[in-house]
Amino acid sequence: MNRTPLPALVTVLRTLGTYGNRLSPADATPEQLDVVHQAIEEARRLLAAARRPTSTGCVDHPAGPVDPTDGLCLLCRGRRHRAQLQAAAVDPALGDVARTLAEHGETEAVRRHGPRAVTRAQAAVGRSTRHTGGR
Template sequence: MNRQPLPDLANVLRTLGTYGDRLVPAHATDEQLLVVARALEEARRLVTAARSPRCPQHPGAPTDPTDNGRCLFCRTTRRHGAATATEASTADVLTTITDHGEQEAARRYGPRALTLALAAAGRGTHLYPPTQRPAGRDQETSSA
């Protein structure tokens, strides 16, 4: 449940309650009925908004009451990394990088799949390649 519209809904219902006392059937005006009709439409819209989940990716997903009602599925995905990272093939990710760039590949497949594909292709994941040590230095340090 989305709790954001509830304070506004409470205000609209209080306004409607005041009209229940003031609205006399014999003396009701068109203006009063129009105000009541608009308040009822607003109340209906707010109830619909409160019942709808916040997450457009997972309609009807359960929400986490400890996380301000955010989608539990998105929370799990954020915590464990992108769910599609293991499903994406390296070739698909590399094709997307070539055609659309690294940001689009990260959006589609997740950062983990992007990193794995770049590593498998022998590409670095940063702007500057790692520095190379001279060949003789490793031999000197290992013999000492």
């Protein structure tokens, strides 16, 4: 279950609840019905999003939030982004290594830059030097 859309779903359901008290068959307008219809569709969309599994395949955050753009772990994405910024600040060459790590994984970074540069980039940003399997 994805808990990210739940606050928005609660808001939409509360809005729908207010229409239950205000709407009567005698004085319902097409505009009111359109608003209710849109709210119901939004509630359905949010409910479907909440029911989707949040498994990102992330070892560190198996139930973490999912990045909607690519389905990867949002927490790791933030960590990788901070690592890139910190590595670039410490040594511009390490920034290139950190970018390769974030975009292509450890195996590709070692292939492109060598194990020593990868270890230095990881140490510079305080990231673990254990093998992460291409994340």
